[in-house]
Amino acid sequence: MVEWTEQERDIINSIFSSLDYEDIGPKALSRCLIVYPWTQRYFGGFGNLYNANAIKSNPMIAAHGIRVLHGLDRAVKNMDNIKATYAELSVLHSEKLHVDPDNFKLLADCLTIVIAAKLGSAFTPEVQATFQKFVAVVVSALGRQYH
Amino acid sequence: MSLNDDDKAVISGFWGKASSRAAEIGADALGRMLVVYPQTKTYFDHWKDKSPSSHNVRKHGKKIMDAIGDAITLMGDLNNALLELSQLHAFTLRVDPSNFKMLSHNILVVMANYFPDDFTPDVHLAMDKFLAAVARALSERYR
Numbered sequence: 001m002v003e004w005t006e007q008e009r010d011i012i013n014s015i016f017s018s019l020d021y022e023d024i025g026p027k028a029l030s031r032c033l034i035v036y037p038w039t040q041r042y043f044g045g046f047g048n049l050y051n052a053n054a055i056k057s058n059p060m061i062a063a064h065g066i067r068v069l070h071g072l073d074r075a076v077k078n079m080d081n082i083k084a085t086y087a088e089l090s091v092l093h094s095e096k097l098h099v100d101p102d103n104f105k106l107l108a109d110c111l112t113i114v115i116a117a118k119l120g121s122a123f124t125p126e127v128q129a130t131f132q133k134f135v136a137v138v139v140s141a142l143g144r145q146y147h
Numbered sequence: 148m149s150l151n152d153d154d155k156a157v158i159s160g161f162w163g164k165a166s167s168r169a170a171e172i173g174a175d176a177l178g179r180m181l182v183v184y185p186q187t188k189t190y191f192d193h194w195k196d197k198s199p200s201s202h203n204v205r206k207h208g209k210k211i212m213d214a215i216g217d218a219i220t221l222m223g224d225l226n227n228a229l230l231e232l233s234q235l236h237a238f239t240l241r242v243d244p245s246n247f248k249m250l251s252h253n254i255l256v257v258m259a260n261y262f263p264d265d266f267t268p269d270v271h272l273a274m275d276k277f278l279a280a281v282a283r284a285l286s287e288r289y290r
Contacts, residue, residue, distance in 0.1 A: 034268035089197040104238055109252060113151050113271065116256045117263035125199050128256065132183055 004138050011130040015115065021069050024118065028111040029065030030055045036106045042099055068107070075138050083141045088131055090145035101143035102120045108135040150276055155222055157273040162219050164265055172261065173212025174205040176253040177191065178232035184249045190242060215254075218281055225284040237288040244289065254278060 004012075033040050034052045040081040046061055048054040056060060071089065093099045112132060116123045150158075165172065178199025180187050194203045214232065223230035236242050253272060260268045266274075 031271060045275075054181045056268070073239045078222055113256055113259045113266075117259040117266060120260065120263070125179045128179055129183045 002080075002082065007126075007131070008055065009079060011127055012076060012079065012134050015119075015127075015131060016073070019069075020078040021066050024111075024114055025065035025067070025069035027065070027114045028059055028107065029068060029131075030058070031114060032078060032107045032110040033034045035101075036108060039103055042103075057111065063099035069111075074137060075134070075141075078136075082137050083144060086138065086141035089146060090142050093142055094146040101139075101146055104142050106133075108139050111135065148276055149280065150273075150280055151220060154276055155274040157276050158219060158222065159194075161258075161262075161270045161274065163217070165262060166216055168261060169212045169216050170205075171211035172208075172254065172257050173210070174208030175199065175210035175257045175260075176239060177211060177255065178185075178204045179253045180250050183253065187246055187249060190240075190246070209249075211271060215278075215281065218284075219277070220284055222277065222280075226278055226287055229281065229284040229287070233285050233288040234283050237290075244282065244286045247285060249276075251275070251278035251282060 009140065033043065033055050040049050043049060043061070043064075044062070047058055049058065049061070074085050075082045085116060092103075110129070115131060116128070119127070181191070181197050181204065182199065188197055191197055191203075194201070197218060198204065217227055218225060226233075232246065233256065255266075255278070257269070
C-alpha cells in the first residue's frame with residue numbers, strides 16, 4: 001500500500017492540473033522512440049519513423065502520446081488505489097499489446113525529462129522525487145498483471 | 148551502442164554550450180540523486196550534511212562533472228582515459244555499478260532543466276549513450 005503525504009498529493013495535482021497534454025504527450029513519446037529506438041517495435045503501423053524529424057512530426061505518434069499521457073489521469077484521481085486502477089490496462093498491455101514492461105520505465109524516464117525541461121526552477125529535487133515516485137507506482141501497477 | 152561520429156559531434160556541440168555551468172550541473176545532479184534515490188546516501192555516511200545545497204555536495208558534484216567534462220574531450224578512448232578512475236571505483240570506492248545509472252539519469256534531468264531548448268531528443272540520445280559508455284569504462288576494472 002503506497003503512502004502519500006499531503007505535500008506529495010499537492011505536488012502531483014499541481015503538475016497535472018497545469019499540464020499541457022497536447023505539448024507534453026507528443027514530446028514524451030517521440031523522445032522515447034528516438035532515445036530508445038527499439039521501442040519503435042510497438043509502432044509498426046504508425047507510418048514514418050525513419051529518423052528523429054519524422055518521429056517528431058508524425059501525427060499518429062503525437063495523438064498517441066496525448067492518449068498515453070491522459071492515461072495517467074486515472075492515477076492522479078485514484079492515488080490511493082493505483083494498483084487496482086490499472087489492473088485492466090495491465091492486462092491489455094500484456095495480453096493484447098505484448099509490451100515488454102521494462103519499456104514502461106523508459107517512457108517514464110523520458111516523461112520526467114520532458115517535465116524537467118518544462119518546469120525549470122519549479123522542478124526542485126523534492127518535486128522530482130515525488131514525480132518519480134508517482135510514475136514508479138504507475139509503472140509497477142502496469143506490470144502487475146503480466147504472467 | 149558505442150559512440151559513432153554523429154554522437155561525438157552532437158555531444159561536443161552541446162557541451163560547448165553547457166560546460167560553463169559544469170560545476171552547477173554536477174552539484175545539482177548529485178544533490179538530486181541523493182534526494183530521489185535515498186539508497187545512494189549509503190556511500191556518503193562520512194558527510195553529515197547531504198542536502199543539495201551543502202558544501203560537500205557542491206564540491207563533490209563539481210569534481211564529478213569536471214571529470215566527465217575531461218572524458219568528453221577524450222571520448223575517443225574512454226577505457227584508457229578513465230583507467231585510473233576505474234581502479235579507484237573498483238578497489239577503493241566499490242560503488243555498485245547500478246548507481247552509475249542513477250547519477251547519469253540525474254545528469255540528464257539537470258541538462259534538460261537548464262537547457263530546455265538545446266537538450267533535444269538527439270542530444271539526449273547522444274548524452275545517454277555517452278554516460279553509459281563512461282559507466283562501462285568506470286566498471287572496467289571491477290572484476
